Amino acid sequence: xxKTILFVLVILALLLSACGGKTVEQGKxxxxxxxxxxxxxxxxxxALITAYQNEHPNVTIQRESFDYELYLQTLxxxxxxxxxxxxxxxxxxxxxxxxxxLAPVPANVMTLADAQxxxxxxxxGGYIVDGVLYGFPQEFNCEYGGVLVNKTKFEAAGLAFPxxxxxxxxxxxxxxxxxxxxxxxxxSVAGFHFTSADPISASFLAGIKQRGGxxxxxxxxxxxxxxxxxxxxxxxxxxxxxxxxxxxxxxxDSTNFVIDAFFQGKVGIGYIGTWAIAEGRTxxxxxxxxxxxxxxxxxxxxxxxxxxxxxxxxxxxxxxxQDVAWDFVKFVTTVPANALKFNIASGTIPAMPEVTKSAExxxxxxWVAKALDILPNGEYLGNMPDRDLVMYEIIYPHILxxxxxxxTIDQALEAIDTEANSTFK
Amino acid sequence: xxxxxxxxxxxxxxxAIAKSRFVLGVTIPLLLYESLGVFVLGWAFILMFFNYxxxxxxxxxxxxxxxxxxxxxxxxxxxxxxxSVEAGLFRISLKNTLIFAFAILPLNLVITLPLxxxxxxxxxxxxxxYRTIYFLxxxxxxxxxxxxxxxxxxxxxxxINAIIRFFGGTPVAWLSDPRAGFMGVSVAMWAVxxxxxxxxxxxxxxxxxxxxxxxxxELKDAAMIDGATPWQVFTKITLSLIRPTMxxxxxxxxxxxxxxxxxxxxxxxxxxxxxxxxxxxxxxKNAFRYQRLGWAAAESFVLFLIVMGVTLIQMRLLRTDWEY
Numbered sequence: 001x002x003k004t005i006l007f008v009l010v011i012l013a014l015l016l017s018a019c020g021g022k023t024v025e026q027g028k029x030x031x032x033x034x035x036x037x038x039x040x041x042x043x044x045x046x047a048l049i050t051a052y053q054n055e056h057p058n059v060t061i062q063r064e065s066f067d068y069e070l071y072l073q074t075l076x077x078x079x080x081x082x083x084x085x086x087x088x089x090x091x092x093x094x095x096x097x098x099x100x101x102l103a104p105v106p107a108n109v110m111t112l113a114d115a116q117x118x119x120x121x122x123x124x125g126g127y128i129v130d131g132v133l134y135g136f137p138q139e140f141n142c143e144y145g146g147v148l149v150n151k152t153k154f155e156a157a158g159l160a161f162p163x164x165x166x167x168x169x170x171x172x173x174x175x176x177x178x179x180x181x182x183x184x185x186x187x188s189v190a191g192f193h194f195t196s197a198d199p200i201s202a203s204f205l206a207g208i209k210q211r212g213g214x215x216x217x218x219x220x221x222x223x224x225x226x227x228x229x230x231x232x233x234x235x236x237x238x239x240x241x242x243x244x245x246x247x248x249x250x251x252x253d254s255t256n257f258v259i260d261a262f263f264q265g266k267v268g269i270g271y272i273g274t275w276a277i278a279e280g281r282t283x284x285x286x287x288x289x290x291x292x293x294x295x296x297x298x299x300x301x302x303x304x305x306x307x308x309x310x311x312x313x314x315x316x317x318x319x320x321x322q323d324v325a326w327d328f329v330k331f332v333t334t335v336p337a338n339a340l341k342f343n344i345a346s347g348t349i350p351a352m353p354e355v356t357k358s359a360e361x362x363x364x365x366x367w368v369a370k371a372l373d374i375l376p377n378g379e380y381l382g383n384m385p386d387r388d389l390v391m392y393e394i395i396y397p398h399i400l401x402x403x404x405x406x407x408t409i410d411q412a413l414e415a416i417d418t419e420a421n422s423t424f425k
Numbered sequence: 426x427x428x429x430x431x432x433x434x435x436x437x438x439x440x441a442i443a444k445s446r447f448v449l450g451v452t453i454p455l456l457l458y459e460s461l462g463v464f465v466l467g468w469a470f471i472l473m474f475f476n477y478x479x480x481x482x483x484x485x486x487x488x489x490x491x492x493x494x495x496x497x498x499x500x501x502x503x504x505x506x507x508x509s510v511e512a513g514l515f516r517i518s519l520k521n522t523l524i525f526a527f528a529i530l531p532l533n534l535v536i537t538l539p540l541x542x543x544x545x546x547x548x549x550x551x552x553x554x555y556r557t558i559y560f561l562x563x564x565x566x567x568x569x570x571x572x573x574x575x576x577x578x579x580x581x582x583x584x585i586n587a588i589i590r591f592f593g594g595t596p597v598a599w600l601s602d603p604r605a606g607f608m609g610v611s612v613a614m615w616a617v618x619x620x621x622x623x624x625x626x627x628x629x630x631x632x633x634x635x636x637x638x639x640x641x642x643e644l645k646d647a648a649m650i651d652g653a654t655p656w657q658v659f660t661k662i663t664l665s666l667i668r669p670t671m672x673x674x675x676x677x678x679x680x681x682x683x684x685x686x687x688x689x690x691x692x693x694x695x696x697x698x699x700x701x702x703x704x705x706x707x708x709x710k711n712a713f714r715y716q717r718l719g720w721a722a723a724e725s726f727v728l729f730l731i732v733m734g735v736t737l738i739q740m741r742l743l744r745t746d747w748e749y
Contacts, residue, residue: 075479100482183590256580
């Protein structure tokens with residue numbers, strides 16, 4: 001009889017352990033996390049992995065990193081084969097391309113409404129497709145409005161520092177004073193370098209919004225780039241080039257990229273996202289000029305702008321431990337103290353207003369404190385059929401052509417409108 | 426039976442078994458390897474008839490169908506007369522690839538053949554030295570070559586513009602000025618052609634040297650005795666006899682030119698204004714940046730057809746039906 005009871009108890013224990021296998025506390029769980037190679041980001045991940053593992057000794061998280069291009073290729077080959085890691089670092093705008101191969105966020109982890117309250121609209125927007133939430137952002141990728149400013153050059157040109165710009169005309173006036181040409185007539189210092197791909201796209205789209213227009217049609221099924229607002233914004237950019245603040249032949253994405261050029265002393269004001277700060281410090285440790293990071297005034301009206309989300313974490317539907325994976329993702333991305341650690345380690349703007357306003361951020365990341373007023377004005381870019389194609393193969397080349405004098409403003413706008421709409425086919 | 430014969434028979438049998446084991450040991454892995462290659466080619470062949478993206482789930486069989494729909498010859502029709510961005514970029518890339526390949530081949534021959542002839546005529550002492558010097562760029566990685574040339578082409582700090590400035594000329598943004606051109610081809614394209622030529626010419630030169638060394642001296646001597654000038658010896662004897670080598674060089678140079686990728690990706694990534702965007706770069710961007718694997722597979726097939734066609738034409742034009 002005792003043997004029978006013991007046998008039943010063993011069977012029950014086995015059954016219970018099998019049923020409870022999904023809980024975080026029971027059983028050894030090993031998860032893989034894939035990220036792209038970025039030392040600052042990965043230092044942030046490693047610290048949080050250690051913290052999570054200390055709280056959950058039964059869980060082991062193995063981080064595997066890939067160079068950016070290789071990461072894209074790996075995702076594209078591993079996901080169709082179902083061989084991807086349990087947790088995937090994705091850029092928000094990629095979600096609309098991969099969502100069929102991602103696990104939706106379970107309601108017990110967080111509802112969409114709660115996520116929208118917790119995060120800024122722009123970063124969380126990238127992780128929502130057709131009203132379904134697929135992950136959480138870790139940063140607010142803000143390409144709009146921020147500029148590196150060279151204090152040494154400002155002072156040498158007799159300009160006030162920090163700059164007290166009220167309008168974009170003030171910016172252009174300083175930029176003209178900062179611009180220099182060599183003896184042969186080639187621009188050696190760009191006063192205002194805004195002619196790389198991200199700044200061109202960010203300022204073009206923000207300019208349309210600030211002028212009261214939109215680049216989406218009413219039901220978001222097509223683009224409207226050939227509008228008076230778009231024309232006014234592009235004309236402003238062409239006029240800035242004509243005023244001599246930058247020569248787009250010598251300063252663009254492939255030649256004198258804004259970060260490289262700024263930290264080599266070839267730029268007075270360089271339009272670029274905050275991610276450039278960490279990169280510049282790492283890659284150009286010998287740069288001796290004094291510099292800072294400030295924000296531009298809007299072209300007109302409120303500083304409305306669009307942003308394309310930011311890096312964050314998602315979970316594979318093929319993971320055998322989705323609950324543990326989501327628990328880790330929630331721990332890293334939604335707990336303010338942990339998100340704060342990651343943002344400080346990676347030098348990124350927090351995706352949560354609560355973290356952005358923290359005293360620690362104000363102390364360590366001064367440029368984030370300066371952005372507090374503009375971040376709430378950020379709207380999500382919108383889920384495009386092919387965001388990279390629209391931004392880098394359509395908007396940037398045609399606007400650069402207009403700035404370089406290869407296309408007229410009308411030709412550029414017409415081409416952008418036609419080609420961008422063709423991506424919906 | 427003679428025990429010696431028995432032993433011999435047994436040892437022959439052992440050798441035969443060893444041989445067949447060796448054949449099997451070599452053949453089976455080779456067949457497996459080849460079948461892997463065939464599978465990859467087959468998969469690419471299937472993909473070109475689909476609007477396939479690895480980001481989409483698609484149908485139940487290999488992800489084909491569903492959200493990765495079958496488009497038949499749609500990709501090819503779009504390439505020819507489509508108005509989409511990718512169709513426009515394909516046509517630009519094809520044009521640039523043809524410009525690149527048909528500029529590289531004659532320029533390469535004009536440099537390598539005379540250089541090989543000159544090297545062949547100098548003393549043995551210096552021959553090896555110069556051959557090594559000229560062959561060094563071939564051994565250098567394309568990325569390294571690209572970086573060297575990028576620094577030379579730098580509009581502000583590059584020494585090419587420094588020389589131009591020294592003589593009072595106007596410096597040029599070699600890799601980024603879409604307005605600058607020469608003979609109807611953008612300066613940026615000429616700039617990458619020059620860098621590629623520099624890296625590649627040593628290879629053909631060494632092949633030509635080997636071909637020149639194989640020509641019997643008696644033939645040249647006989648021609649000279651008959652009153653031929655050195656130019657006539659070069660054109661009538663040398664050029665004629667190295668025709669098979671010329672065919673090899675032409676085919677290989679064309680093949681590598683049509684497949685140029687790394688040096689252009691590093692130097693310009695297709696800029697300015699897609700003026701240096703070649704087919705391999707376009708295929709790469711479509712496959713791995715924009716996830717249009719179906720389109721990229723169709724482009725690859727077109728490139729394959731072009732390369733095969735050009736190779737067959739070259740073989741027809743330069744064929745010989747004699748040996749010496």
